Amino acid sequence: MRNIMLKEIKLSASPLAFLFIAFGLMFFIPGYPILCGAFFVTLGLFQSFQTAREANDIVFSALLPIAKNDVVKGKYLFVCFIEACALALMTIAAVIRMTALADAPAYRANALMTANPFALGMALVIFGLFNRIFVGGFFKTAYKQGRPFVIYIIVAFLAISAAEALHHFRGLERLNAFGTEHLGLQATLLAAGLLAFALITFLSYRKACRDFERTDL
Amino acid sequence: MSIVEVRHLVKRYPAFELSDASFRVEAGRITGFIGRNGAGKTTTIKSMFNLIHPDGGEIDYFGRPLIGNEKEIKKRIGYSTGTVNWYPRKKIRDIAGIVSRFYDTWDDGAYRKYLALFELNESKAPMELSEGMKVKFNLLLALSHRAEVLILDEPTSGLDPFSRNELLDIFTGLKKEGVAVFFSTHIISDIEKCADDIVYISKGKIVSAMSKTEFAGRFSAAEESLEDTMLRLERGDFNA
Numbered sequence: 001m002r003n004i005m006l007k008e009i010k011l012s013a014s015p016l017a018f019l020f021i022a023f024g025l026m027f028f029i030p031g032y033p034i035l036c037g038a039f040f041v042t043l044g045l046f047q048s049f050q051t052a053r054e055a056n057d058i059v060f061s062a063l064l065p066i067a068k069n070d071v072v073k074g075k076y077l078f079v080c081f082i083e084a085c086a087l088a089l090m091t092i093a094a095v096i097r098m099t100a101l102a103d104a105p106a107y108r109a110n111a112l113m114t115a116n117p118f119a120l121g122m123a124l125v126i127f128g129l130f131n132r133i134f135v136g137g138f139f140k141t142a143y144k145q146g147r148p149f150v151i152y153i154i155v156a157f158l159a160i161s162a163a164e165a166l167h168h169f170r171g172l173e174r175l176n177a178f179g180t181e182h183l184g185l186q187a188t189l190l191a192a193g194l195l196a197f198a199l200i201t202f203l204s205y206r207k208a209c210r211d212f213e214r215t216d217l
Numbered sequence: 218m219s220i221v222e223v224r225h226l227v228k229r230y231p232a233f234e235l236s237d238a239s240f241r242v243e244a245g246r247i248t249g250f251i252g253r254n255g256a257g258k259t260t261t262i263k264s265m266f267n268l269i270h271p272d273g274g275e276i277d278y279f280g281r282p283l284i285g286n287e288k289e290i291k292k293r294i295g296y297s298t299g300t301v302n303w304y305p306r307k308k309i310r311d312i313a314g315i316v317s318r319f320y321d322t323w324d325d326g327a328y329r330k331y332l333a334l335f336e337l338n339e340s341k342a343p344m345e346l347s348e349g350m351k352v353k354f355n356l357l358l359a360l361s362h363r364a365e366v367l368i369l370d371e372p373t374s375g376l377d378p379f380s381r382n383e384l385l386d387i388f389t390g391l392k393k394e395g396v397a398v399f400f401s402t403h404i405i406s407d408i409e410k411c412a413d414d415i416v417y418i419s420k421g422k423i424v425s426a427m428s429k430t431e432f433a434g435r436f437s438a439a440e441e442s443l444e445d446t447m448l449r450l451e452r453g454d455f456n457a
Contacts, residue, residue: 003318065291216269
Protein backbone atom coordinates (compact mmCIF):
# COMPACT_ATOMS: atom_id res chain seq x y z
CA MET A 1 0.00 0.00 0.00
CA ARG A 2 2.99 2.25 0.64
CA ASN A 3 3.99 1.87 -3.00
CA ILE A 4 0.59 2.80 -4.38
CA MET A 5 0.49 5.86 -2.10
CA LEU A 6 3.95 6.89 -3.32
CA LYS A 7 2.75 6.47 -6.89
CA GLU A 8 -0.25 8.67 -6.14
CA ILE A 9 1.89 11.38 -4.53
CA LYS A 10 4.84 11.37 -6.93
CA LEU A 11 3.19 10.57 -10.27
CA SER A 12 -0.58 11.03 -10.20
CA ALA A 13 -1.17 14.06 -8.01
CA SER A 14 -1.38 17.64 -9.17
CA PRO A 15 0.67 20.11 -7.07
CA LEU A 16 -2.60 22.01 -6.58
CA ALA A 17 -3.93 19.16 -4.42
CA PHE A 18 -1.12 19.91 -1.94
CA LEU A 19 -1.27 23.69 -2.29
CA PHE A 20 -5.02 23.77 -1.73
CA ILE A 21 -4.58 22.10 1.68
CA ALA A 22 -3.77 25.65 2.79
CA PHE A 23 -7.43 26.55 2.30
CA GLY A 24 -7.94 24.79 5.62
CA LEU A 25 -6.60 28.02 7.13
CA MET A 26 -9.76 29.78 5.94
CA PHE A 27 -11.07 28.68 9.34
CA PHE A 28 -9.28 31.80 10.59
CA ILE A 29 -11.27 34.22 8.41
CA PRO A 30 -14.00 36.10 10.27
CA GLY A 31 -17.22 37.00 8.46
CA TYR A 32 -16.65 34.34 5.84
CA PRO A 33 -18.43 30.98 5.34
CA ILE A 34 -15.48 28.96 6.61
CA LEU A 35 -16.77 25.65 5.24
CA CYS A 36 -15.93 26.97 1.77
CA GLY A 37 -12.36 26.19 2.84
CA ALA A 38 -13.28 22.49 2.85
CA PHE A 39 -14.79 22.91 -0.62
CA PHE A 40 -11.62 24.56 -1.96
CA VAL A 41 -9.55 21.67 -0.62
CA THR A 42 -11.68 19.30 -2.69
CA LEU A 43 -11.30 21.62 -5.69
CA GLY A 44 -7.56 20.88 -5.55
CA LEU A 45 -8.34 17.16 -5.44
CA PHE A 46 -10.63 17.53 -8.46
CA GLN A 47 -7.76 19.17 -10.34
CA SER A 48 -5.57 16.26 -9.32
CA PHE A 49 -8.02 13.76 -10.81
CA GLN A 50 -7.99 15.75 -14.05
CA THR A 51 -4.19 15.78 -14.17
CA ALA A 52 -4.14 12.03 -13.54
CA ARG A 53 -6.63 11.42 -16.36
CA GLU A 54 -4.46 13.37 -18.80
CA ALA A 55 -1.53 11.15 -17.79
CA ASN A 56 -3.50 7.90 -18.38
CA ASP A 57 -2.93 7.17 -14.72
CA ILE A 58 -5.79 4.71 -14.24
CA VAL A 59 -4.73 2.39 -17.09
CA PHE A 60 -1.09 2.67 -15.99
CA SER A 61 -2.09 1.70 -12.45
CA ALA A 62 -4.27 -1.17 -13.66
CA LEU A 63 -1.26 -2.58 -15.53
CA LEU A 64 0.87 -2.65 -12.38
CA PRO A 65 1.09 -5.98 -10.55
CA ILE A 66 -1.55 -5.04 -8.00
CA ALA A 67 -5.19 -6.00 -7.53
CA LYS A 68 -7.69 -3.70 -9.23
CA ASN A 69 -9.12 -2.88 -5.79
CA ASP A 70 -5.72 -1.48 -4.87
CA VAL A 71 -5.98 1.06 -7.69
CA VAL A 72 -9.21 2.30 -6.09
CA LYS A 73 -7.74 2.07 -2.59
CA GLY A 74 -4.77 4.21 -3.69
CA LYS A 75 -7.07 6.99 -4.90
CA TYR A 76 -9.19 6.93 -1.73
CA LEU A 77 -6.12 6.86 0.52
CA PHE A 78 -4.63 9.82 -1.31
CA VAL A 79 -7.88 11.79 -1.11
CA CYS A 80 -8.25 10.99 2.61
CA PHE A 81 -4.61 11.94 3.20
CA ILE A 82 -5.15 15.40 1.68
CA GLU A 83 -8.42 15.81 3.58
CA ALA A 84 -6.71 14.78 6.85
CA CYS A 85 -3.95 17.36 6.28
CA ALA A 86 -6.55 20.07 5.65
CA LEU A 87 -8.53 18.97 8.70
CA ALA A 88 -5.37 19.26 10.79
CA LEU A 89 -4.99 22.90 9.70
CA MET A 90 -8.68 23.57 10.35
CA THR A 91 -8.33 22.01 13.80
CA ILE A 92 -5.33 24.21 14.63
CA ALA A 93 -7.28 27.28 13.50
CA ALA A 94 -10.38 26.24 15.45
CA VAL A 95 -8.39 25.54 18.65
CA ILE A 96 -6.66 28.94 18.42
CA ARG A 97 -10.01 30.65 17.87
CA MET A 98 -11.53 28.72 20.77
CA THR A 99 -8.70 29.60 23.17
CA ALA A 100 -6.30 32.48 22.53
CA LEU A 101 -8.75 34.34 20.27
CA ALA A 102 -11.97 33.30 22.04
CA ASP A 103 -12.91 36.87 22.87
CA ALA A 104 -11.55 38.58 19.77
CA PRO A 105 -14.21 41.11 18.69
CA ALA A 106 -13.86 40.18 15.00
CA TYR A 107 -14.88 36.61 15.80
CA ARG A 108 -17.51 37.50 18.41
CA ALA A 109 -19.28 39.88 16.02
CA ASN A 110 -19.28 37.26 13.30
CA ALA A 111 -22.81 36.57 12.01
CA LEU A 112 -21.58 33.50 10.18
CA MET A 113 -20.55 30.15 11.58
CA THR A 114 -17.69 30.19 14.04
CA ALA A 115 -14.76 27.78 13.97
CA ASN A 116 -15.59 25.15 16.58
CA PRO A 117 -15.88 21.33 16.78
CA PHE A 118 -19.29 21.44 15.01
CA ALA A 119 -17.67 23.28 12.09
CA LEU A 120 -14.93 20.64 11.98
CA GLY A 121 -17.59 17.92 11.97
CA MET A 122 -19.32 19.67 9.09
CA ALA A 123 -16.01 19.95 7.19
CA LEU A 124 -15.73 16.18 7.56
CA VAL A 125 -19.26 15.82 6.16
CA ILE A 126 -18.25 17.97 3.14
CA PHE A 127 -15.20 15.73 2.62
CA GLY A 128 -17.41 12.65 2.93
CA LEU A 129 -19.77 14.07 0.29
CA PHE A 130 -16.81 14.65 -2.03
CA ASN A 131 -15.64 11.07 -1.53
CA ARG A 132 -19.09 9.66 -2.14
CA ILE A 133 -20.34 11.86 -4.96
CA PHE A 134 -17.19 12.79 -6.86
CA VAL A 135 -14.68 10.00 -6.21
CA GLY A 136 -17.37 7.31 -6.19
CA GLY A 137 -18.98 8.88 -9.28
CA PHE A 138 -15.65 8.95 -11.09
CA PHE A 139 -15.13 5.23 -10.56
CA LYS A 140 -18.44 4.43 -12.27
CA THR A 141 -16.61 5.03 -15.55
CA ALA A 142 -13.01 5.63 -14.41
CA TYR A 143 -13.13 8.52 -16.88
CA LYS A 144 -16.04 10.94 -16.50
CA GLN A 145 -15.49 13.66 -13.94
CA GLY A 146 -17.69 16.60 -14.97
CA ARG A 147 -21.09 15.26 -13.97
CA PRO A 148 -20.07 13.91 -10.53
CA PHE A 149 -18.25 17.16 -9.78
CA VAL A 150 -21.21 19.36 -10.72
CA ILE A 151 -23.51 17.23 -8.53
CA TYR A 152 -20.98 17.46 -5.72
CA ILE A 153 -20.79 21.27 -6.02
CA ILE A 154 -24.57 21.54 -5.71
CA VAL A 155 -24.80 19.17 -2.74
CA ALA A 156 -21.73 20.66 -1.02
CA PHE A 157 -23.10 24.20 -1.21
CA LEU A 158 -26.50 23.05 0.03
CA ALA A 159 -24.73 21.41 2.98
CA ILE A 160 -22.63 24.56 3.61
CA SER A 161 -25.77 26.74 3.46
CA ALA A 162 -27.61 24.42 5.85
CA ALA A 163 -24.68 24.40 8.30
CA GLU A 164 -24.48 28.19 8.14
CA ALA A 165 -28.21 28.61 8.65
CA LEU A 166 -28.77 26.11 11.48
CA HIS A 167 -27.51 28.18 14.39
CA HIS A 168 -29.91 30.99 13.48
CA PHE A 169 -32.87 28.75 14.33
CA ARG A 170 -34.30 28.99 17.82
CA GLY A 171 -32.87 26.25 20.04
CA LEU A 172 -29.89 25.57 17.78
CA GLU A 173 -27.79 28.52 18.91
CA ARG A 174 -25.46 26.16 20.79
CA LEU A 175 -24.17 24.89 17.46
CA ASN A 176 -22.33 28.18 17.16
CA ALA A 177 -20.63 27.89 20.55
CA PHE A 178 -17.67 30.17 21.22
CA GLY A 179 -14.60 29.19 23.22
CA THR A 180 -15.23 26.12 25.34
CA GLU A 181 -19.00 26.63 25.68
CA HIS A 182 -21.17 23.50 25.32
CA LEU A 183 -18.09 21.39 24.91
CA GLY A 184 -19.95 18.10 25.45
CA LEU A 185 -22.43 18.82 22.67
CA GLN A 186 -19.68 20.18 20.42
CA ALA A 187 -17.53 17.07 20.93
CA THR A 188 -20.53 14.86 20.15
CA LEU A 189 -21.19 16.77 16.93
CA LEU A 190 -17.54 16.42 15.90
CA ALA A 191 -17.67 12.69 16.63
CA ALA A 192 -20.88 12.43 14.58
CA GLY A 193 -19.16 14.23 11.68
CA LEU A 194 -16.19 11.90 11.92
CA LEU A 195 -18.45 8.85 11.98
CA ALA A 196 -20.44 10.14 8.99
CA PHE A 197 -17.20 10.76 7.07
CA ALA A 198 -15.82 7.29 7.85
CA LEU A 199 -19.07 5.53 7.00
CA ILE A 200 -19.76 7.46 3.78
CA THR A 201 -16.16 7.05 2.61
CA PHE A 202 -16.02 3.34 3.39
CA LEU A 203 -19.33 2.58 1.65
CA SER A 204 -18.27 4.71 -1.31
CA TYR A 205 -14.92 2.88 -1.51
CA ARG A 206 -16.65 -0.52 -1.53
CA LYS A 207 -19.03 0.55 -4.29
CA ALA A 208 -16.17 2.10 -6.28
CA CYS A 209 -14.28 -1.23 -6.09
CA ARG A 210 -17.31 -3.04 -7.50
CA ASP A 211 -17.84 -0.43 -10.23
CA PHE A 212 -14.16 -0.34 -11.20
CA GLU A 213 -14.02 -4.13 -11.45
CA ARG A 214 -16.82 -3.97 -14.02
CA THR A 215 -15.39 -1.04 -15.99
CA ASP A 216 -13.74 -1.57 -19.36
CA LEU A 217 -10.65 0.62 -19.57
CA MET B 218 5.86 -24.45 -24.26
CA SER B 219 2.90 -22.04 -24.41
CA ILE B 220 3.48 -18.99 -22.27
CA VAL B 221 0.13 -17.48 -23.12
CA GLU B 222 -2.97 -19.38 -24.14
CA VAL B 223 -6.13 -17.57 -25.20
CA ARG B 224 -9.17 -19.81 -25.55
CA HIS B 225 -12.53 -18.94 -27.08
CA LEU B 226 -12.32 -15.26 -26.15
CA VAL B 227 -15.53 -13.35 -26.78
CA LYS B 228 -16.20 -9.65 -26.32
CA ARG B 229 -19.37 -8.02 -27.58
CA TYR B 230 -19.79 -4.31 -28.25
CA PRO B 231 -22.88 -2.75 -29.82
CA ALA B 232 -21.15 -2.38 -33.18
CA PHE B 233 -18.37 -4.97 -32.97
CA GLU B 234 -17.84 -8.51 -31.75
CA LEU B 235 -14.65 -10.36 -31.02
CA SER B 236 -15.76 -13.93 -31.42
CA ASP B 237 -14.18 -17.18 -30.28
CA ALA B 238 -10.58 -15.97 -30.46
CA SER B 239 -8.07 -18.72 -29.66
CA PHE B 240 -4.29 -18.74 -30.06
CA ARG B 241 -1.05 -19.37 -28.20
CA VAL B 242 2.16 -17.49 -27.64
CA GLU B 243 5.17 -19.78 -27.40
CA ALA B 244 8.29 -19.22 -25.30
CA GLY B 245 11.30 -17.73 -27.11
CA ARG B 246 9.34 -16.87 -30.25
CA ILE B 247 8.05 -13.69 -31.84
CA THR B 248 4.37 -13.75 -32.65
CA GLY B 249 2.94 -11.13 -34.96
CA PHE B 250 -0.71 -10.29 -34.42
CA ILE B 251 -1.89 -8.86 -37.69
CA GLY B 252 -5.14 -7.37 -38.82
CA ARG B 253 -6.42 -4.17 -40.34
CA ASN B 254 -7.59 -1.20 -38.25
CA GLY B 255 -10.67 -2.15 -36.24
CA ALA B 256 -10.16 -5.91 -36.67
CA GLY B 257 -10.09 -6.50 -32.89
CA LYS B 258 -6.37 -6.45 -32.06
CA THR B 259 -6.56 -3.90 -29.24
CA THR B 260 -9.72 -5.51 -27.83
CA THR B 261 -7.86 -8.82 -27.69
CA ILE B 262 -4.76 -7.31 -26.09
CA LYS B 263 -6.78 -5.35 -23.53
CA SER B 264 -8.58 -8.57 -22.61
CA MET B 265 -5.19 -10.24 -22.18
CA PHE B 266 -4.48 -7.68 -19.42
CA ASN B 267 -7.95 -7.78 -17.88
CA LEU B 268 -8.36 -4.12 -18.80
CA ILE B 269 -11.66 -5.01 -20.42
CA HIS B 270 -13.97 -7.79 -19.41
CA PRO B 271 -14.56 -10.53 -21.93
CA ASP B 272 -18.04 -11.97 -22.30
CA GLY B 273 -16.53 -15.43 -22.58
CA GLY B 274 -13.35 -17.42 -22.86
CA GLU B 275 -10.21 -18.00 -20.80
CA ILE B 276 -6.72 -16.56 -20.78
CA ASP B 277 -3.85 -18.49 -19.18
CA TYR B 278 -0.30 -17.37 -18.57
CA PHE B 279 2.41 -19.85 -17.63
CA GLY B 280 -0.32 -22.52 -17.32
CA ARG B 281 -2.38 -20.52 -14.80
CA PRO B 282 -5.57 -18.56 -15.41
CA LEU B 283 -5.21 -14.76 -15.45
CA ILE B 284 -8.29 -14.35 -13.30
CA GLY B 285 -7.31 -15.15 -9.75
CA ASN B 286 -3.56 -14.88 -10.44
CA GLU B 287 -3.44 -11.38 -11.89
CA LYS B 288 -0.91 -9.94 -9.45
CA GLU B 289 1.64 -12.74 -9.85
CA ILE B 290 1.18 -12.98 -13.62
CA LYS B 291 1.54 -9.23 -14.18
CA LYS B 292 4.93 -9.35 -12.48
CA ARG B 293 6.13 -11.68 -15.24
CA ILE B 294 4.69 -9.89 -18.26
CA GLY B 295 5.31 -6.53 -19.87
CA TYR B 296 3.04 -4.26 -21.86
CA SER B 297 3.86 -1.51 -24.26
CA THR B 298 1.93 0.52 -26.71
CA GLY B 299 2.85 2.96 -29.37
CA THR B 300 -0.16 5.14 -28.78
CA VAL B 301 -0.41 5.88 -25.06
CA ASN B 302 1.69 8.39 -23.22
CA TRP B 303 2.12 7.75 -19.47
CA TYR B 304 2.75 10.76 -17.22
CA PRO B 305 3.96 12.94 -20.10
CA ARG B 306 5.50 15.62 -17.84
CA LYS B 307 7.28 13.41 -15.32
CA LYS B 308 10.91 12.48 -15.73
CA ILE B 309 11.72 8.96 -16.91
CA ARG B 310 13.89 8.56 -13.80
CA ASP B 311 10.93 9.32 -11.52
CA ILE B 312 8.48 7.07 -13.36
CA ALA B 313 10.98 4.19 -13.36
CA GLY B 314 11.74 4.83 -9.67
CA ILE B 315 8.09 4.32 -8.76
CA VAL B 316 7.51 1.37 -11.12
CA SER B 317 10.56 -0.44 -9.72
CA ARG B 318 8.95 -0.55 -6.27
CA PHE B 319 6.16 -2.79 -7.55
CA TYR B 320 8.47 -5.53 -8.84
CA ASP B 321 10.68 -7.71 -6.68
CA THR B 322 12.24 -8.82 -9.97
CA TRP B 323 13.33 -5.27 -10.87
CA ASP B 324 16.91 -5.37 -12.11
CA ASP B 325 18.78 -2.08 -11.94
CA GLY B 326 21.56 -3.54 -14.08
CA ALA B 327 19.04 -4.38 -16.82
CA TYR B 328 17.52 -0.90 -16.46
CA ARG B 329 20.92 0.73 -17.01
CA LYS B 330 21.72 -1.66 -19.87
CA TYR B 331 18.52 -0.93 -21.81
CA LEU B 332 18.68 2.77 -20.98
CA ALA B 333 22.05 2.84 -22.75
CA LEU B 334 20.96 0.49 -25.54
CA PHE B 335 17.85 2.54 -26.32
CA GLU B 336 19.83 5.79 -25.92
CA LEU B 337 17.22 7.17 -23.54
CA ASN B 338 17.98 10.13 -21.32
CA GLU B 339 16.33 9.51 -17.97
CA SER B 340 16.16 13.24 -17.23
CA LYS B 341 13.70 13.65 -20.08
CA ALA B 342 9.92 13.43 -19.76
CA PRO B 343 7.84 11.25 -22.14
CA MET B 344 6.43 14.39 -23.79
CA GLU B 345 9.94 15.26 -24.92
CA LEU B 346 10.41 11.91 -26.66
CA SER B 347 9.70 11.03 -30.26
CA GLU B 348 7.11 8.29 -30.95
CA GLY B 349 9.84 5.69 -31.40
CA MET B 350 11.56 6.70 -28.17
CA LYS B 351 8.24 6.48 -26.31
CA VAL B 352 7.90 2.85 -27.39
CA LYS B 353 11.46 2.24 -26.24
CA PHE B 354 10.69 3.87 -22.89
CA ASN B 355 7.74 1.50 -22.41
CA LEU B 356 9.97 -1.41 -23.39
CA LEU B 357 12.59 -0.20 -20.92
CA LEU B 358 10.09 -0.46 -18.05
CA ALA B 359 8.95 -3.93 -19.16
CA LEU B 360 12.46 -5.28 -19.65
CA SER B 361 13.83 -3.87 -16.41
CA HIS B 362 11.51 -6.09 -14.40
CA ARG B 363 12.63 -9.08 -16.42
CA ALA B 364 9.32 -9.67 -18.18
CA GLU B 365 9.22 -13.15 -19.70
CA VAL B 366 6.69 -12.15 -22.29
CA LEU B 367 6.14 -8.78 -23.90
CA ILE B 368 2.70 -7.94 -25.20
CA LEU B 369 2.91 -4.91 -27.42
CA ASP B 370 0.02 -3.08 -28.99
CA GLU B 371 0.97 -1.49 -32.30
CA PRO B 372 4.52 -0.71 -31.18
CA THR B 373 5.65 0.15 -34.71
CA SER B 374 2.71 2.37 -35.68
CA GLY B 375 3.76 5.92 -36.41
CA LEU B 376 7.45 5.06 -36.52
CA ASP B 377 9.68 5.96 -39.43
CA PRO B 378 11.14 2.99 -41.37
CA PHE B 379 14.52 3.35 -39.62
CA SER B 380 13.06 3.30 -36.10
CA ARG B 381 10.75 0.44 -37.07
CA ASN B 382 13.64 -1.58 -38.34
CA GLU B 383 15.63 -0.83 -35.20
CA LEU B 384 12.71 -1.92 -33.01
CA LEU B 385 12.24 -5.17 -34.89
CA ASP B 386 15.94 -5.88 -34.42
CA ILE B 387 15.45 -5.32 -30.70
CA PHE B 388 12.63 -7.91 -30.73
CA THR B 389 14.97 -10.40 -32.40
CA GLY B 390 17.62 -9.66 -29.76
CA LEU B 391 15.10 -10.21 -26.96
CA LYS B 392 13.99 -13.48 -28.49
CA LYS B 393 17.59 -14.67 -28.31
CA GLU B 394 17.50 -13.90 -24.58
CA GLY B 395 14.46 -16.17 -24.26
CA VAL B 396 11.77 -13.45 -24.09
CA ALA B 397 8.52 -14.21 -25.93
CA VAL B 398 7.26 -11.25 -27.93
CA PHE B 399 3.65 -10.83 -29.02
CA PHE B 400 3.02 -7.67 -31.00
CA SER B 401 0.09 -6.37 -32.94
CA THR B 402 0.54 -4.52 -36.18
CA HIS B 403 -1.20 -3.69 -39.41
CA ILE B 404 2.12 -3.44 -41.22
CA ILE B 405 2.72 -6.72 -43.01
CA SER B 406 6.42 -6.14 -43.59
CA ASP B 407 6.94 -6.09 -39.78
CA ILE B 408 5.68 -9.66 -39.66
CA GLU B 409 7.68 -10.62 -42.71
CA LYS B 410 10.87 -9.31 -41.15
CA CYS B 411 10.88 -10.83 -37.69
CA ALA B 412 7.84 -12.96 -36.73
CA ASP B 413 8.08 -16.71 -36.18
CA ASP B 414 4.33 -17.12 -35.76
CA ILE B 415 1.36 -15.27 -37.18
CA VAL B 416 -2.01 -14.71 -35.60
CA TYR B 417 -4.24 -13.19 -38.25
CA ILE B 418 -7.46 -11.51 -37.20
CA SER B 419 -10.15 -10.16 -39.49
CA LYS B 420 -13.51 -8.63 -38.54
CA GLY B 421 -13.25 -9.91 -34.97
CA LYS B 422 -12.41 -13.50 -35.92
CA ILE B 423 -9.07 -15.27 -35.78
CA VAL B 424 -8.56 -16.49 -39.34
CA SER B 425 -5.38 -18.38 -38.58
CA ALA B 426 -2.84 -18.88 -35.80
CA MET B 427 0.25 -20.79 -36.89
CA SER B 428 3.93 -20.50 -37.75
CA LYS B 429 4.88 -18.17 -40.57
CA THR B 430 6.11 -21.14 -42.62
CA GLU B 431 2.84 -23.02 -42.17
CA PHE B 432 0.91 -19.86 -42.99
CA ALA B 433 2.77 -19.40 -46.26
CA GLY B 434 2.33 -23.11 -47.10
CA ARG B 435 -1.40 -23.00 -46.50
CA PHE B 436 -2.41 -19.60 -47.87
CA SER B 437 0.26 -18.30 -50.25
CA ALA B 438 0.38 -19.07 -53.96
CA ALA B 439 3.73 -19.88 -55.54
CA GLU B 440 6.00 -16.81 -55.59
CA GLU B 441 3.36 -14.77 -53.74
CA SER B 442 4.69 -12.43 -51.05
CA LEU B 443 3.22 -12.43 -47.57
CA GLU B 444 1.91 -8.94 -48.21
CA ASP B 445 0.04 -10.04 -51.35
CA THR B 446 -1.32 -13.10 -49.53
CA MET B 447 -2.64 -10.99 -46.66
CA LEU B 448 -4.21 -8.45 -49.00
CA ARG B 449 -5.90 -11.26 -50.95
CA LEU B 450 -7.18 -12.92 -47.75
CA GLU B 451 -8.49 -9.61 -46.49
CA ARG B 452 -10.50 -9.30 -49.73
CA GLY B 453 -12.08 -12.65 -48.84
CA ASP B 454 -10.25 -14.62 -51.53
CA PHE B 455 -8.92 -17.77 -49.85
CA ASN B 456 -8.05 -19.60 -53.07
CA ALA B 457 -4.32 -19.38 -53.67
